[in-house]
Each structure stands twice: as C-alpha cells, then as structure tokens.
Amino acid sequence: AKYFGIKQDFVVVGNGAAELIKSLMGKVSGNIGITIPTFEEYPNRYSPNKIINYRPANRSLHYSAEDLIGYYDNKKISTLFIINPDNPSGNYIMKNDMFKILEWAKHRNIDIVVDESFIDFSNQETDPSLLDNKILIENQHLTVIKSISKSYGVPGLRLGVLASANIKLIEYIKRDVSIWNINSFGEFFLQIFEKYKKDYVEGMKKFTAIRSEFYEQLNALPHIKVMPSEANYFLCELLDGHQATIVTQELLNKYDLFIKDLSAKKGFSGEYIRIAIKSLEENMILINALKSILLI
Numbered sequence: 001a002k003y004f005g006i007k008q009d010f011v012v013v014g015n016g017a018a019e020l021i022k023s024l025m026g027k028v029s030g031n032i033g034i035t036i037p038t039f040e041e042y043p044n045r046y047s048p049n050k051i052i053n054y055r056p057a058n059r060s061l062h063y064s065a066e067d068l069i070g071y072y073d074n075k076k077i078s079t080l081f082i083i084n085p086d087n088p089s090g091n092y093i094m095k096n097d098m099f100k101i102l103e104w105a106k107h108r109n110i111d112i113v114v115d116e117s118f119i120d121f122s123n124q125e126t127d128p129s130l131l132d133n134k135i136l137i138e139n140q141h142l143t144v145i146k147s148i149s150k151s152y153g154v155p156g157l158r159l160g161v162l163a164s165a166n167i168k169l170i171e172y173i174k175r176d177v178s179i180w181n182i183n184s185f186g187e188f189f190l191q192i193f194e195k196y197k198k199d200y201v202e203g204m205k206k207f208t209a210i211r212s213e214f215y216e217q218l219n220a221l222p223h224i225k226v227m228p229s230e231a232n233y234f235l236c237e238l239l240d241g242h243q244a245t246i247v248t249q250e251l252l253n254k255y256d257l258f259i260k261d262l263s264a265k266k267g268f269s270g271e272y273i274r275i276a277i278k279s280l281e282e283n284m285i286l287i288n289a290l291k292s293i294l295l296i
Helices: 016-025 065-072 095-108 133-138 148-152 167-176 184-219 244-255 280-294
Strands: 011-014 032-035 051-054 079-083 111-115 142-147 160-163 224-226 233-238 271-276
Touching: 011 016, 011 167, 016 142, 016 160, 016 167, 032 065, 051 065, 065 079, 065 095, 079 095, 095 111, 133 142, 142 148, 148 160, 148 184, 184 224, 184 233, 184 280, 244 271, 244 280
Parallel strands: 032 051, 032 079, 079 111, 111 142
Antiparallel strands: 011 160, 142 160, 224 233, 233 271
C-alpha cells in the first residue's frame, strides 16, 4: 500500500498473481468478456460457455478502447477483463482511453478487471497505472491486478497484488487466500523494494532503449513480422512457410535458446512466436541464430 500509494484497505497481497486470480474468478458470475489470445490463467479458471471472446480483426492483434466498447456494447457480460499491456501481443491502451472504458462500464453495470503486470515496461506516458486511490474510489467496479515477478524480476518469491475500493471484495479475497500465503523472503522484499524505486525507474528507461533497438534488429530479419510492444516481449508472426514449432525446436536444439511457441495457444490464425527482450548481448545472440534459421 505504501509503495503504490493506496490505502491498506484497498489492497491484498497474494502468493503470486495466480493465487489472486484464482480467488477473484471464484467470485465472478455471469458471462465475462476477454480478448484472445490472452494470458490463459483467467479463462482457464472459468466456465468456457460463459466466456464471450473478442479477437482483434487484424494480424498484429492490436486493438483500442473503442474496439472493446464497440464489440461488447450489445453483449450481456458481467465483467470485462483487460490485460494492459496485453499478453502476448504487447498491445497497450492509454490511460485516458481506459477511463473511457471505465465510464462506459459504469453505465452498463459491468465490472472491469485490469491486469497491469507488464505496465511498468510501457513508456507511452509517465503515469500509466490505475493503482491510484482517487481512481479506485471513483470506480468501485474496478479491480487492478499486478504481478510483482514480471517487472521486478523476482518470480521465485511468488508475489502479486490486487487492489480495489470495493472493500467487500478485498475482505472476501483476504479470507479466501491461505492465511500464511506470503513467505518470509517475499515479505522482506516488499519491505525493502521502495528504497530502490529510483534505480528501478532508471532501469526501465534503459530497458525501453534496448527494446527499441531490438525491435529494429528483428524487423530487419527475413520472413518475420514483429508487432510493436509496450511489454518485455515481442509477438512475431513467421511468414513464407516457416513454422513456429520447428523454429522453436531449432533454436533450442542448435543454439540453446528457448522462446515461446504459440501454436497451441487459443486465438491464433497463423504461425506465431513470442520473444523475450533481454540484454543487448543476449538479444544479438538470438538475432544471429534466427538469421541462420530463417534464411534456410
């Protein structure tokens, strides 16, 4: 609460975002809306026949607030889930546009769940997050989830936060999660990570510069289309007969490089892979390996 500047009553800490998602999905009822392809922890926790999917009508899988509002405006849903930036596309909806969705949802009596696990990687605006007392208080229908592992690089600590001004929801989730759900290493990290906030901000600036350079390098490769991203990964479509599974296997077997093959993920039509953004040196190793594979 201190780190994000929100009231203690508005936040609950989880054993990773996954624990909070599981608890939240147990409280949701009726039809829900979610964009596909997506982070599948949400739909996997819900009845498939109660999910109304939105799939962007373009190969880059990017979409806007207007696209979501237009699609769901005539559909009966109780909750709309938005991953921002999206996983796996890296699509980003600006804060003012998120306010449009919140206002639309308020009039339609629709709850909004926003997963901001990758939002710190965005450099489109200085204050993109909805984790704010005023925003939460004015939007009781809003729930924000954030994984600490994604942007802070501490996946083994299992930390996530959920925030809402809906006190009844927060109290329910606090009762629902395990009483000793946070380990002592995670607790210690939460106590100290505020003192490194300045270093963290500087680190993110360096990261966005590396991301821009990596984007240009990937775009220069043959037989691949790279989607713009505000996260720490790129969604890429393989073209001209190259197959995601084969490229993934060759990278692992020949170069000891592991990327994400998206062939089995719901919502794709085509050959797609997801590539993490690493250091300059690591990025170049992947670029050279992909160049060899894609030129065959």
